[in-house]
Amino acid sequence: MNKKVAIVGAGIAGITTAYYLARAGHEVVIYDKRKHPAMATSYGNGGQLSASNAETWNSWRSVKKGVKWLFKADAPLKINPSISIEKYTWIYRFIRAIPSAEKNTYDTCMWALAAHKLYKEIATRENLSFDMVEKGILHIYTDQSELNNARKVNKIYNKAGLERWEVSPKECLDIEPALVPPPKLLGGFYNETDFTGDIHKFCTNLLSVLVTKYNVKHVNKEVKFLNPDIPLVVCAGVNSRELAKTIGDSLPIYPVKGYSITIHNPEVAPWTSMLDDGAKIVTSRLGEDRLRVAGTAELNGYNTDIIQRRIRPLIRWSEKIFPGINTEHVTPWAGLRPMTPYMMPIVKRSKRNDNIYYNTGHGHLGWTLSAYTAQKIAEQITESSDAQK
Numbered sequence: 001m002n003k004k005v006a007i008v009g010a011g012i013a014g015i016t017t018a019y020y021l022a023r024a025g026h027e028v029v030i031y032d033k034r035k036h037p038a039m040a041t042s043y044g045n046g047g048q049l050s051a052s053n054a055e056t057w058n059s060w061r062s063v064k065k066g067v068k069w070l071f072k073a074d075a076p077l078k079i080n081p082s083i084s085i086e087k088y089t090w091i092y093r094f095i096r097a098i099p100s101a102e103k104n105t106y107d108t109c110m111w112a113l114a115a116h117k118l119y120k121e122i123a124t125r126e127n128l129s130f131d132m133v134e135k136g137i138l139h140i141y142t143d144q145s146e147l148n149n150a151r152k153v154n155k156i157y158n159k160a161g162l163e164r165w166e167v168s169p170k171e172c173l174d175i176e177p178a179l180v181p182p183p184k185l186l187g188g189f190y191n192e193t194d195f196t197g198d199i200h201k202f203c204t205n206l207l208s209v210l211v212t213k214y215n216v217k218h219v220n221k222e223v224k225f226l227n228p229d230i231p232l233v234v235c236a237g238v239n240s241r242e243l244a245k246t247i248g249d250s251l252p253i254y255p256v257k258g259y260s261i262t263i264h265n266p267e268v269a270p271w272t273s274m275l276d277d278g279a280k281i282v283t284s285r286l287g288e289d290r291l292r293v294a295g296t297a298e299l300n301g302y303n304t305d306i307i308q309r310r311i312r313p314l315i316r317w318s319e320k321i322f323p324g325i326n327t328e329h330v331t332p333w334a335g336l337r338p339m340t341p342y343m344m345p346i347v348k349r350s351k352r353n354d355n356i357y358y359n360t361g362h363g364h365l366g367w368t369l370s371a372y373t374a375q376k377i378a379e380q381i382t383e384s385s386d387a388q389k
Ligand SMILES: Cc1cc2nc3c(=O)[nH]c(=O)nc-3n(C[C@H](O)[C@H](O)[C@H](O)COP(=O)(O)OP(=O)(O)OC[C@H]3O[C@@H](n4cnc5c(N)ncnc54)[C@H](O)[C@@H]3O)c2cc1C
Pocket: 008, 009, 010, 011, 012, 013, 014, 031, 032, 033, 034, 037, 038, 039, 040, 041, 042, 043, 044, 045, 046, 047, 048, 049, 050, 221, 222, 223, 224, 235, 236, 237, 238, 239, 240, 243, 256, 257, 258, 259, 260, 282, 294, 295, 334, 335, 336, 337, 338, 360, 361, 362, 363, 364, 365, 366, 367, 368, 369
């Protein structure tokens, strides 16, 4: 008889964790303070399952850009300079993680490739639809130093197993005919295996399979402290840090805010997912009727207000790069990436309490990585429960 397991958080990390635990025969209950699943960061993200975005942000280039962008209102990265120990400790640790960037990029890329396979297995086995589009991801570059950096990073990706190659400006247009390239387009990088989909649809559809087929319980309840008498996995996104604190664990997760717009009935819009490396903007086609455009990173605490001057650059960028796009009906959204300073998720058992596990802190790649980290943490819990029999 397998043990009961509780999970805090019904976002992508919690729901995929529930899936692997339930498949291993555990009796699973998911608690979430929100009534419906995937209503926090796993609601309106960029949609990319992207091994080709595995590069961690820890570099002196990012630090220099961050400083340059401090005073630019529509910059892709904003740091609120107000005093916060949590924020400045995080920034300090971000800089200290620069020497590990190459290894972390390599590992992230491998994990993303493994997760690709797992998501496809889940979707096929459970017959899930989530507006998946398999047309690869095209990164475009208008800045020579960004392109030079991409060439270096691509070698790491290739080593990790991602087939991705450089393409000329003309080839960018062949790959995505809806694109009208910026005048200074220097070229791009393309891979065919990354794909996209609606994270919210995936989560809600998988959770209903979990409830109906695997007898998983989904309970609308806030967990205020960690004191379980059964194994419990913390998948609480940006709130994981405060929960871990209740048992004295310190998780270095900081909320990095981002925005998206969903353009409804865009008429002219790409089917190939894109990433503009200079503007730090991603696009994903979510079925016939929707284009998701996402970007920006703000270090500004736990605030999810939708600020119009942060939304406008996303609309302007879409209109510039896809002329003729219809932006009459646009839904804006803001979310908080649960980000560690070294940009790797926390997937481990607590040293303070044997019943507590963490699968959290996936940052800008929670959709890309969760199936893999969920499988890993579920294996660890299953091994431990088998050892106790
Ligand atoms: C603008 C933007 C674009 C992005 N684009 C991409 C992308 O293209 N590709 C990609 O891979 N990733 C992307 N991401 C990142 C990705 O969306 C996140 O990493 C992922 O959604 C985090 O999932 P999660 O399950 O860890 O957290 P969440 O989805 O936030 O889920 C946490 C859940 O825990 C619940 N909870 C918290 N505290 C408690 C408590 N005490 N008791 C009970 N319940 C609790 C919350 O209600 C919530 O439902 C993007 C993020 C943003 C903001």
